[in-house]
Amino acid sequence: MLETAVASMRFATSMLLGRPFRRRTLDGIVEAMRQTREEFGAIGSDGAELVGGPRLDEESRRMMQGRRFRAQARRAATETPYYQELFARLGVDPRRTGEDVTAVPVTTKTALRADPAAFVRRSARPDLRVTTTGTTAEPTTVWFSSDEVHTIGALSAMSFLSQGVMGPEDLVQISISTRATLGVAGIARAAEAIGAGLHVAGLVGPEHTLRLLAERHRLPGRVERVSVLQTYPSHLGELLETARRLGYRSSDFGVRRILVGGEIFTSGLERRARELFGPVEFVRGYGMTELLPMTATRCSDGHLHFEASAGLVEVQSLDDLRPARTGEPGTIVATPFPPYRQTTMLLRYDTEDVVAPVDGQTTCELRNVPFTGDVLGKRRLSARHDGGWTFVRDVAEAVEAVGRLPLPARYGFWAVPGGVAVEVVAPHGGDDTVRREVGSRLEQSGVPVRQLRLVEDPSELHHPVPLRCDLREGAFRGPTASSGAVAGLAAGRAAS
């Protein structure tokens, strides 16, 4: 308890002064939280608050974030080639940005992709190259130090312990692409720190994932079957569809919590997932490789709350380079702060993730933490039309609510005069009933459908929205393999 008090003070000092976290401090706090949970069954809100940053009023928050932004801008200007050149070219003094952070131009994905090393501080120690999976364009590279990776794991563990997401008795299965280095490493390190059993299954065929979930283990001190699953919504959709086809029932599984992320998670998918897995709890948030470990917690009202000490979040208009107005959707532009970000400096990074408008007021449980609306999709996948914008979420929510469409819903959409054209994969190319229901759901979602095309095969889609379940990992196949499955891994695409 005494050493926990010392570790807590060191943690608070790092948060306050922006000094790097010490591994020992983070490990000490995680261990203390694990012991607290083991002794008392749960960690109170005070415990979560202890590691959640200072609670500030609006004015203090603005001042603190302004100060940290300037500090980060100074570091970027003096220690990274990209910002050194940028500030010199624009004649901007990072010490004089004041509260007007817009004096610093937005950093684009294109710039980061072009030369990721130019964003690395000279005094940093870049140990790990992480790339995004690049589902919409070329993968983006971000360099991290091993200390930052350690911090990501420790913060994940703190978050899981404080929210009761994971405990030592759990069996955790990671069913995302193993190329998602930080996604896997964060959960794996957290599970290790918590003492939970871990299986990095990777993104394999849905038949195999289902077998792993249903498998019974007789391990001391552990539940019998996988109790915590981390996966993409689209792979979850594959699992539901395959489970229905193979006759799995709710009693075949022991999943209590599903950590979903990386894609839009729709209410239709959530409802259908509960039909298979029973009363599971879904844990959702927001995070992207370029910003880690700055992430957001999703509250019960569907807002994304960003801890003020971790970084500055702005929402920028989709139409021009100005802050989004109240009631207007916009893209997240974020600046991760120290001590969370030490290696790759990013100032006002345009994530291209569009978030829903908010009116500035909320009564949710995280109302004291800065927030945006929920993610609507990537800007480059959105359609600008005469009536405004249609986003991936608008279409995804509509089509995944149609029970007769297979999961994951495969679709595409693009702007046409007066609205959007939508294409959806439906069994046998769909009948009139399916067509009417899809059309009706799209209208209900506010999608101005001008053309609706139902196709039988995903390859017939003109503009398919990419799904992460297609990042499927294969297995070694010997020259005589003919069954299409080797070492238990299903080959080829799942039915969809």
Next chain:
Amino acid sequence: MSEAFTVVAAFTVAALLLSAVYFRRYQITRPPIGVFNRRDIATFLVLIVLTPYLYLSAPSTLVAGLLAMATLSTLYFTLQPLVRRGGPALVAAAVLVAADVGVAVGAGLGSKSFLAVNNVVLLAVVVGVTNLWAQSGMRAADVTLMALGLSVYDVVATSHLSLMQDLLQRLSEVPLVPMFAWGVDGNGLAVGLGDMLLAAAFPLVMRKAFGRRAGSTALAVSVGGTMAMLALVQSGAVGTLPAMVALGPLMGLQYLIWHRRTPQERRTREYLAAEPFGGRLIAPNPADGGRLLADAALIQPMAEGR
């Protein structure tokens, strides 16, 4: 039966019983994360060994200041669950400390009025500290280890060195004396705070770890043991008795018996599930909004796809 025996025995029994009552009725504000563990025990033992030398070498005003701060904070967290709010608890704690110091200055450290006030303050301190330990997850094995460690230390410090005598002499020169005491001029009787803390904490931890019977038995042994020792000292059979020399082995014996019956100690959550709390819980403040740290959980890249 002398007046000193009656008063000291009354405060001793009251401290043991009230600690047990408080344990079942009030939830103390413990540190939000962390559990009282073996490293804390080791730290405490080191501090117990070093503190007397600090008190003996430091100026009286510094010693008094340290005692005042420690007592004030202890009284604050002890009283907070009783009055429900932090402000009144702090005021009440400050009043008690001020009364102790005030009466010491006004009436003198040897006066009955000072000893009465000091005993009351010390009673609250014993109740608070023992409950903080027990409600912070202290384990029976650890408190037993602490008791046995102090038994050895007590023998050395009391019997073979003049350390304890010197310390008691020094501390009796400042207010907030850490002992239940009554009487002066050779007719006095006193029980030290350290002995009281162990004697009162052990029954609480045993109840948490092994159940009601283990707790009741430990309480009876603590009451009986301290009364017997007070009687022994009062009779003049011994001058100064290192209490832990007797209490420590008794605690060790009890632990062994209960551990043999139930090798696995109950955790606080298991104890509270089996014996639901009978008193006042401090509810979380709704204004806190259940604030969480930024969720570093979902760290796979978001929304690159659809």
